Amino acid sequence: MDAYDKDSDARPGQNEPDGPDRPDGGEADAEETGGPAGAAEAGGSAGAAGAAGTAMTSEAAGTDGAPGEAAGAVEEAGAVAAGAVGGGSGETGAVSSARRPEARTGVAALSPRYQIGAVVALAVVAVAVCAHLGLVFLHVAPSNTLTKQHGAAVDEWVFPEFEQNWKLFAPNPLQQNVSVQVRAEIGTADGGIRTTGWYDLSAEDGRAIDGNPLPSHTQQNELRRAWDFFVATHDSEDRPVGLRGSLSETYLRRIALLRLDRDDAAGPGGVVERVQYRSRTTNVKPPSWSGEKVSARPTVRELPWWSVSPETEDAADTAAGKAGRTGKEGGAA
Numbered sequence: 001m002d003a004y005d006k007d008s009d010a011r012p013g014q015n016e017p018d019g020p021d022r023p024d025g026g027e028a029d030a031e032e033t034g035g036p037a038g039a040a041e042a043g044g045s046a047g048a049a050g051a052a053g054t055a056m057t058s059e060a061a062g063t064d065g066a067p068g069e070a071a072g073a074v075e076e077a078g079a080v081a082a083g084a085v086g087g088g089s090g091e092t093g094a095v096s097s098a099r100r101p102e103a104r105t106g107v108a109a110l111s112p113r114y115q116i117g118a119v120v121a122l123a124v125v126a127v128a129v130c131a132h133l134g135l136v137f138l139h140v141a142p143s144n145t146l147t148k149q150h151g152a153a154v155d156e157w158v159f160p161e162f163e164q165n166w167k168l169f170a171p172n173p174l175q176q177n178v179s180v181q182v183r184a185e186i187g188t189a190d191g192g193i194r195t196t197g198w199y200d201l202s203a204e205d206g207r208a209i210d211g212n213p214l215p216s217h218t219q220q221n222e223l224r225r226a227w228d229f230f231v232a233t234h235d236s237e238d239r240p241v242g243l244r245g246s247l248s249e250t251y252l253r254r255i256a257l258l259r260l261d262r263d264d265a266a267g268p269g270g271v272v273e274r275v276q277y278r279s280r281t282t283n284v285k286p287p288s289w290s291g292e293k294v295s296a297r298p299t300v301r302e303l304p305w306w307s308v309s310p311e312t313e314d315a316a317d318t319a320a321g322k323a324g325r326t327g328k329e330g331g332a333a
Helices: 023-032 035-061 067-096 112-140 145-158 201-209 217-232 242-262 309-332
Strands: 176-187 193-195 271-283 299-302
Touching: 112 145, 176 201, 176 217, 176 242, 201 217, 201 242, 217 242, 242 271
Parallel strands: none
Antiparallel strands: 176 193, 176 271, 271 299
């Protein structure tokens, strides 16, 4: 009977083979290296290390190979060993790792009910914006079939919040500078009458706008639109045409009172009795290449004197009402 029993747990002797010749030796090596993949990696590493060792031994023994070739063999063997180990690790990581599904963002992250609500809201906003742009386009466009049939509906939507005066489709845009001026008759404290000089209201608005990155709507359009309103509702003799003509006069009188009070035109103890407007229109000089000839002489339009007593009476009644309310609140306190 042999000293080494295959079925026993005894270790092999010095003269007995170890490795593939043992039936259980291969299984033990496979388990220690982690199965077939580990055996392959270990085998590759061992082969690379053996190649490196052989190359170094050949160089030390003085074989026929040159020292440079031996060094190259060593580097190549090291690269092969590193590649074998890295390849095994990469393959193992690819097998063990799994991709996670990407999280949805934006509208896609909402539930179907909220997605439908968002789509409906966007559709309503889009329809409203398109309708608004269409009505504004019809308002500034030249007269056509749609504006003749639905002009009232367009005006009701546009006026007064979305009024436009771009002159975008005018064949002859405005080519004039219009300056609106006003003066007043002042009742002095001693019972006399004093007439002020002309206040250039357009120039005051221009100075307020010049250099101002955010000028107010009043400074830009109040006086200009009021004067356009007056001109459109009066004939060549400055007589009002319909109720809108009378309304435009009232509007201009109130603007005059506000501006004169701002400039302290009445002075101490003075009262504005009447106001008078005039406009000074000058043509814009055309460019030299146009060949157009226009007159450089300004045109002056002077309106009759208007009494401001209705406006002053309304202001006095308003002030008296405020004073009365203030007195009642003080007495109650």
